[in-house]
Amino acid sequence: MIKELGKVAIIGCGNLGKSILNGLLGGGKFAPQNLIATKRNLESLQEYEDQGVLVTSDNAKAIAESQFVLVALKPHQILSFLKEFKELFTENHVVVSLATGVSIHELETALNASRTVFRAMPNTATTILESITCVCGNTEDEAVKERVKHLFDQLGDTVFINEDLMESATVLGACGIAFVLRFMRAMVQGGIQIGFSAEIAGKIVNQTVKGAAELLIKNGEHPEYEIDKVTTPRGCTIAGLNEMEHNGFSSALIKGIVASYEKIEK
Numbered sequence: 001m002i003k004e005l006g007k008v009a010i011i012g013c014g015n016l017g018k019s020i021l022n023g024l025l026g027g028g029k030f031a032p033q034n035l036i037a038t039k040r041n042l043e044s045l046q047e048y049e050d051q052g053v054l055v056t057s058d059n060a061k062a063i064a065e066s067q068f069v070l071v072a073l074k075p076h077q078i079l080s081f082l083k084e085f086k087e088l089f090t091e092n093h094v095v096v097s098l099a100t101g102v103s104i105h106e107l108e109t110a111l112n113a114s115r116t117v118f119r120a121m122p123n124t125a126t127t128i129l130e131s132i133t134c135v136c137g138n139t140e141d142e143a144v145k146e147r148v149k150h151l152f153d154q155l156g157d158t159v160f161i162n163e164d165l166m167e168s169a170t171v172l173g174a175c176g177i178a179f180v181l182r183f184m185r186a187m188v189q190g191g192i193q194i195g196f197s198a199e200i201a202g203k204i205v206n207q208t209v210k211g212a213a214e215l216l217i218k219n220g221e222h223p224e225y226e227i228d229k230v231t232t233p234r235g236c237t238i239a240g241l242n243e244m245e246h247n248g249f250s251s252a253l254i255k256g257i258v259a260s261y262e263k264i265e266k
């Protein structure tokens, strides 16, 4: 069990909050008694209460009883929440905002005191402990950063970035889940056209994508290095790849990422 992190409160335990809760509980390293989840309507959190998580609508109690406060409210709610409860945050609290597009400066201003504040951008793979969480904060205190990393490492992998890359992180890491899934859907459709049932095609594609990702993660190589290994001269892999490129495969992906970024920047 991770004792040194203290109690973790998740304020606004909706879709993202629940996937974090599932991840922390599923990893087996967090005792449910060290987790607090808040929401106004508590019906959807009953299963967590049954497991021993403190489930409450009382945000003040959650702040008072925790050391880590993860705020998973909607972006338009987070600043008023921090202003309302600013007196309750002490210098021992670590506040982590999960809200897209709300800057550290805005968070600090709402708290109206020098408090340790981070922004974190996980993705929905948090639920299965395979998120990549991009984090930035207002402190260079390595011990505190290590605690934050330790928390998000329970949900997958964690990378610290400069705040000016948080929107880019949203596109590549959070929207990226949808980009990869759409690519996988297209592979399944191709698989059906060349003879597989949807079920078997899905099984082959899921494991192939997992295997490709694991090759890069475990070997630490550039994708093209692994591609070279499977592209026999005059072979079927290079014929397929080049046909995809003639039709704008890489270009479409890059343009999509840039379009998402331009949208988020507005």
Ligand SMILES: NC(=O)c1ccc[n+]([C@@H]2O[C@H](COP(=O)([O-])OP(=O)(O)OC[C@H]3O[C@@H](n4cnc5c(N)ncnc54)[C@H](OP(=O)(O)O)[C@@H]3O)[C@@H](O)[C@H]2O)c1
Pocket: 011, 012, 013, 014, 015, 016, 017, 038, 039, 040, 041, 042, 059, 072, 073, 074, 075, 077, 098, 099, 100, 121, 122, 123, 124, 174
């Ligand atoms: N979904 C993602 O993939 C993702 C990824 C990265 C970041 N984010 C960020 O995560 C945040 C939450 O997104 P989401 O999709 O999880 O939204 P969501 O499902 O609407 O969750 C927010 C929850 O906050 C609760 N809430 C509202 N007011 C509250 C209050 N005063 N006190 C306590 N709880 C309150 C709501 O439940 P009640 O109405 O019952 O109170 C709701 O369930 C957003 O800021 C978003 O930018 C989301």
